[in-house]
Amino acid sequence: MNNQTTATVKRQSLQGQWSTRLAFILAVTGSAVGLGNIWKFPYIAGENGGGAFVLIYLLCVFMVGLPIMMSEILIGRRGRRNPVTTMRIVGEEEGGSRKWALVGIMGIIAGVFILSFYSVIAGWAMSYVFSTAGGSFVDADASQVKSIFDQLSGNWKLSAFWHTIFVVITVAVVAQGVQRGLERLVKILMPALLVLLLVLLVFSMNSGYFGQAVEFMFRPNFSALTPSGVLVALGHAFFTLSLGMGAVMAYGAYLPEGTSIASTSVIVVLADTGIALLAGLIIFPVVFANGLESDAGPGLIFQTLPLAFGQMPGGVFFGTLFFVLLSFAAWTSSIGMIEPAVAWMSESKGIKRGVAAGILGAFTWVIGFGTVFSWNLWQDKTFFQGTFFDNIDYLISNVALPLGGLMITIFAGWVMCRNSTSDELNCGTGQMYKTWRFLARYVAPVAVILVLIEASSGGMVSDFLSKIGD
Numbered sequence: 320m321n322n323q324t325t326a327t328v329k330r331q332s333l334q335g336q337w338s339t340r341l342a343f344i345l346a347v348t349g350s351a352v353g354l355g356n357i358w359k360f361p362y363i364a365g366e367n368g369g370g371a372f373v374l375i376y377l378l379c380v381f382m383v384g385l386p387i388m389m390s391e392i393l394i395g396r397r398g399r400r401n402p403v404t405t406m407r408i409v410g411e412e413e414g415g416s417r418k419w420a421l422v423g424i425m426g427i428i429a430g431v432f433i434l435s436f437y438s439v440i441a442g443w444a445m446s447y448v449f450s451t452a453g454g455s456f457v458d459a460d461a462s463q464v465k466s467i468f469d470q471l472s473g474n475w476k477l478s479a480f481w482h483t484i485f486v487v488i489t490v491a492v493v494a495q496g497v498q499r500g501l502e503r504l505v506k507i508l509m510p511a512l513l514v515l516l517l518v519l520l521v522f523s524m525n526s527g528y529f530g531q532a533v534e535f536m537f538r539p540n541f542s543a544l545t546p547s548g549v550l551v552a553l554g555h556a557f558f559t560l561s562l563g564m565g566a567v568m569a570y571g572a573y574l575p576e577g578t579s580i581a582s583t584s585v586i587v588v589l590a591d592t593g594i595a596l597l598a599g600l601i602i603f604p605v606v607f608a609n610g611l612e613s614d615a616g617p618g619l620i621f622q623t624l625p626l627a628f629g630q631m632p633g634g635v636f637f638g639t640l641f642f643v644l645l646s647f648a649a650w651t652s653s654i655g656m657i658e659p660a661v662a663w664m665s666e667s668k669g670i671k672r673g674v675a676a677g678i679l680g681a682f683t684w685v686i687g688f689g690t691v692f693s694w695n696l697w698q699d700k701t702f703f704q705g706t707f708f709d710n711i712d713y714l715i716s717n718v719a720l721p722l723g724g725l726m727i728t729i730f731a732g733w734v735m736c737r738n739s740t741s742d743e744l745n746c747g748t749g750q751m752y753k754t755w756r757f758l759a760r761y762v763a764p765v766a767v768i769l770v771l772i773e774a775s776s777g778g779m780v781s782d783f784l785s786k787i788g789d
């Protein structure tokens with residue numbers, strides 16, 4: 320909070336740097352674009368009634384997500400350590416408290432829990448590579464496709480098998496060091512995924528139901544949106560941009576000096592949002608063309624896209640390729656989930672990266688069984704938000720990430736002094752800097768707090784607003 324110049328000596332990262340700015344953009348995009356965009360966004364948009372939800376989500380992404388992404392990167396580069404140490408040392412340097420380290424610790428815990436369910440869904444995607452390649456979906460109708468999904472999700476041993484494989488491949492890359500493992504992978508995969516999505520889009524546009532899908536996604540019908548739906552939209556903005564738990568902060572620690580944080584963040588946010596909207600525009604025409612329910616939940620893409628692949632020319636090829644790329648997109652995202660923890664264990668506890676990654680992987684793997692069982696052994700054991708999976712997903716996306724993001728934006732906007740933030744953002748104190756600071760200090764924190772109040776009180780904020788409106 321103080322405004323004295325903090326003449327810090329620039330620190331060096333202990334784990335190397337990104338070789339180029341492009342490598343960093345690709346890595347953060349790789350972390351952002353994943354199951355959140357292609358699997359989660361369409362089904363939560365479907366569950367929350369479409370248009371109005373999408374609009375709130377877009378607002379959250381640009382007004383809250385973007386400034387927080389810039390904040391995370393700038394804090395990460397300032398500290399150049401794992402998120403726990405970074406929050407502690409930058410907190411102290413800026414005249415705040417060492418206790419800011421808690422934000423990093425919360426993020427580490429969140430990351431392990433995110434990976435625990437993420438790897439189960441990613442495991443399903445991997446298993447679909449084989450079902451699609453084996454021709455299971457050729458000319459299948461909706462009920463056959465659904466039963467193939469039920470056979471996978473309902474069989475805990477099969478789900479656990481794929482979950483295990485996904486945890487192992489994630490640990491393998493993280494153990495190597497993020498830059499080495501990740502850079503090569505993302506450079507090829509991201510463009511390939513985009514091209515394939517465009518191919519699928521052409522198919523959906525010709526399905527005869529494209530207009531209906533566009534209408535569903537972009538015509539806001541606010542009566543379909545509940546207070547908790549607003550929280551889901553905000554939570555998803557954090558989840559899809561990998562914010563609020565230190566993943567982007569950890570990546571920022573390896574960012575060379577002088578790289579523009581603002582333009583990098585804008586590129587990542589646009590790419591991430593574009594891919595989510597694309598996924599929706601591909602999936603909803605299939606939903607409507609086949610008379611499926613748009614609120615089918617987490618099984619939505621697994622029950623819709625195979626129908627499209629079953630009907631389109633070259634469907635076995637495109638379908639297989641799609642699930643391969645989806646698995647890869649999940650893989651490049653999963654790495655960032657445990658990177659903060661691995662960096663912390665290796666920098667602060669002297670544990671080798673490989674060992675640290677292994678320990679975390681083991682934890683995640685065990686917790687993941689709760690999600691595996693949510694569609695079979697424990698499917699009737701529901702409490703609070705529903706199954707075990709529903710609860711983890713809720714606590715992470717709708718509680719932990721927004722709270723973490725709130726702390727991070729308060730830290731960057733209020734605890735760090737102007738000199739430090741404008742120095743890190745390398746943009747002087749002109750209009751761009753002022754805009755970021757305004758969003759980070761006022762808009763983002765107030766939005767997060769209002770949404771949390773709205774959801775926990777069942778609509779207090781919107782009631783109040785509508786009263787003022789009258």
Ligand code: PHE
Nearest residue numbers: 351353354355558559561566
């Ligand atoms: N952003 C990723 C996705 O949308 C998920 C993620 C969350 C990755 C948090 C890293 C950290 O799939």
